[in-house]
Amino acid sequence: MMRKSRGFEGELIIEVPKIAITNCEELPLIRSLFISRMGFYPKALHHYYQRPGGISQVILLYCTDGKGWIQIQDENITVHAGEIIVIPTGIPHSYGADSKNPWSIYWFHLNGSQGNEAAYAIMGAENQNFQPIQVGFSDERNVIFKQIATTFLKGYSAANLLLANLSLPYYLSTFIAPEFFSRQNGVTTHVSATDRAVKFMQENLSRAITLDNIAQSAHLSISFFSRKFKQDTGYTPIEYFNHLRIQKGCQLLHFSDLRINEVASQIGIDDPFYFSRLFKQQMGVSPVNYRKNKGIDLH
Incomplete structure (x- = not known):
């Protein structure tokens, strides 16, 4: 059984003022995705909303204790501790806490042109x-949630709006790739084959x-592992390995005096022409030109 992690203490709601929303819409770094409301409700016994026409913001609900329910597209769904649900804009819905074991939830309303893209990236x-x-x-x-909330609680200066909202993609990444964040006291709860x-x-x-060799390290058959790895990363295992090799090669070209064939050898390639x-x-450039220009002409 997973131990629930320490969270924000006490009820919290932050309503970003209309004038600050307008400022967010004008700040290039955050105007495509920013927070309009957020909060934390512990053991929210009477928590309930019904929105027959949906709303113009994306709704994110992350349950950390108890359970709740959501009705969406005529389907009743139970939401348990450790689960998240994200509702894109304009989707009719209602939701609330379970009457016997009410949920504790962290929640956000998200604005901006990339709100729905963020929703589908998570879900x-x-x-x-x-x-x-x-x-x-x-x-x-x-901790990231608390940092965002604490920043907003200091006021809505441009600097605070930027700091809080630039932390949002990192917060969302904890749901998109939870295997990198599901740790308790520094111990990883799950290590995937990838x-x-x-x-x-x-x-x-x-x-x-x-x-x-790579499939054996993951304790999987070659065919199953190859499919799973590409699904997880977007690359075949050998393509990914070559990316790591070239990344190491870039470091050696930057920070060592090794000759090109010696750099190739350091990353397991005996043929310097193949390496080049x-x-x-x-x-996009040869190793020689990369070293000569230190990568400056790459892009």
């Missing part, structure tokens, strides 16, 4: 029924490892 574009997503518990996630494979790659950058082709394919 998954294929999640058409808006089912809750299990994201577990994280002390770090709650995590194990990437760690193996990082530890073996100087070797010419094979797909079979691979490097140029990824970085």
Whole structure:
């Protein structure tokens, strides 16, 4: 059974004033995604909302204790502790706390042109029924929430609006990739097969490892592992390994006096011509020109 992490203490609601919302819409760094309301309700026994036409903001509800319910698209859904649900703009809905074991929830209303994109990034574009997503518990996630709230509570200067809202994507990333944040007292609760494979790659950058080697490190068959890895990262395992190799090669070209063939050897490539082709394919310049210009002409 997962221990629930320490959270924000006491009820909290922050309503960002209309004038501050207007300022957010005019600040280039945050105008595409920013917070209009946020709060924390512990054991919110009588918490209930009904919005037959939806609203113009994205709603994020993260349950950390107890349970609640949401009705959306004529379906009644139970939301348990450790789950999140995000409701895009304009979606009719109602929700509330369970009468016997009421939820504790962290919540946000999000504005901006990328609000729905953020919603689907968390819930998954294929999640058409808006089912809750299990994201577990994280002390770090709650610390970020508290930092955002504390910044708003200091007032709505441009600096405060920027600081609070630039922290929002990092907060949302704790739901998009919860495996990196679901830790208690510094102990990771789950290490995925992809995590194990990437760690193996990082530890073996100087070797010419094979797909079979990588799949074995993840304790999976080659075919299943390859599909899962590409689903998780967007790359095949060998493509990903080559990215890590070239990343290491860039560091060596920057910070060492090794010759090109020695740099290649350091990342497990015996053929310097293959290394140069691979490097140029990824970085857009040859290793020689990269070293000469220290990467400045890359982009």
